[in-house]
Amino acid sequence: MNHEWLQRAERIRLEEYEYALPDDRIARYPLSPRDSSKLLVYQQGEIDHHHFYNLPEHLPAEALLVFNDTRVIPARAYFQKPTGATIEVLLLHPEEPTRIINDAMLVRNECVWECMIGNKKRWKLAETLTTTLTVSGQELELKASYADYEHNRVRLQWDADLTFLEVVQALGEIPLPPYLKRDTEESDKQTYQTVYARQEGAVAAPTAGLHFTDKVFEQLDHKGIRRSFLTLHVGAGTFQPIKAGTVVEHHMHAEQVVYTRELIEQLLQRIDTIIAVGTTSLRSLESLYWYGVKLLRQDTTEFWIEKLYPYPFAPADLPSAQEALTAILIYMDEKGVTQLVGETEIFIFPGYPFRLCRGLITNYHQPGSTLILLVAAFVGEDWKKIYNEAFAKDYRFLSYGDSSLLWRNSH
Template identity: 45%
Template structure:
């Protein structure tokens, strides 16, 4: 266990020049560069040709989350500007239910310029389809660096309508610019459908309808799951060793039907994005947890170091059967759980055989995940990309890693 926790984050760093960070996407999503790695072999191509590199017995798993207009701005009577960044719903604590509310919700939020906002309520007028309502925001509690904010309004609008109309789409902080109208399209995947993320699952940004059609023609199976990406995905590792880093928690939603398919799956599972990797790998550890005595009413969650502390090992089939038994017992058609899993070098992958991903920031937990899959080759891959004019981070180029 200690060998995992004592990994030095400085060993997973590289020099990323500012000019290599893609501030804007390419005009055509699938014209991005593709770096292909397989067992040490590295090749450069275009993403639109990715089908040529995927085995016919592949099963691609996409994260269908959609980025919400999470940034809300209010102005006090004094003129002070307050930003409320919605992170996740608290009452109700389900994204779908929260977006359906028509009068009041409570969200966990970050607040910009919070020192200028005492205990008074903030308000602003919003017009939707010719009708006007007043959106009010009130602090109800503080949790470390975040706040619980109660939002209330009238006229029967859903919170989904409120936030879509009045909020601003968040884009990554390292782009060093404000979001623009074009980001409304380019910072969503073409298959985004389930509201809840505050950051895009960026590996999916390269896919177009044409690429998806090519995959289908090759009889490559496509499936969807949901992980709502949190702001913690951009949280830097500030500790010398990874043991000192508190991994962020994210909500995962996977259908019973998909788990049943996994139970008899004979195909190579390729995760589209690190969010899909985390979801699928967490699913295995959830199955182990559900095989033990557990109160069915308790919140399901995978903690940060749980995979490394768990000495019980089950086959993938046994783990998935435990989840299906739980869903039968609770009469649910989807499994919903939270994951805080951190995947670091030395981790043994359970469900995935490959991944599609972007290039990640130096000294980040996502780069550790890449190091876990590629081993020492992660450095060779990133050196190749830097020497061959690849574009980096969210709007940058893509990678396909296969074993």
């Protein structure tokens, strides 16, 4: 076991991962077309500047790009009380009758979700909120009441034979990141989704993927670059700043992940050239490796990766990526399943032992955030050089901002 990991983690000074981000450098709206954004390419300490439509030129032909195909749902809803008070309900995670998000979207008549509740002090414990919706010409009444007041679990009931997805599409609005400091507009329904989004359930977009277009995909295909998909339903915790005294004390929200057997087989075929499209894909891929570790160690068969699970291991004690992924395939064969569903709260900060990802496509992240720590873990101290270059070249920051292709240093 690696007994020094905790001491190293506690020595991380969070102020070293802050930087000044002027308000005018935050991209409030995306560029059009999507692939016209700037692209910073970082490799072995060298930086070049391009546009995103040039991405295929900077990838090896044997590369495997892994995308997160989650789709943002209109997760923010408003209920008006008779007194005039407005209660905001932001859906976070389903609790009943199932915690599996893909299945929860197909539930009919009633469900329970964990939520963030705005103006909660005006919504009393025994009070039921109602609103009237029109879905495909059909009028229905939606009721909201507390299933668990302390844990912000809200029971939603509707008097029509419709799926919850149909209801929420009519009820809510796309929840933009709070740092955009603007209301959701009609255009965000399209621009705050990737062109390949398929699996409904996220409350935030995997924004590195927002730059991809059909034209870029055609160029990738022409070069022989393969692509595969997983699903991580991005939660609101992705925007939570680090306020704890040390990184190990920071609370990480668990997010649901879904993997197919096809993905795992493709990873094994191109194990040395895996490029994660976005931090959500990277966290999902690395979590998959650690699930293989759990199976090999016979710790558990439950897919649950705790935030600090990877750190106490000495490198010599760890199996190879091939061994971990093969163990997962063997387990899936034994269980007769072609899909894995799990949850991860993995926290990647400097000192993390990357096991699967060689490259990362990502935007520019908030100062002092968990995602800045992830980038610093990936490229080392050069993260400062990268961000300074992005400032010098007038890059646009955060969700609707510009992009980068980062190759991991062997530090």
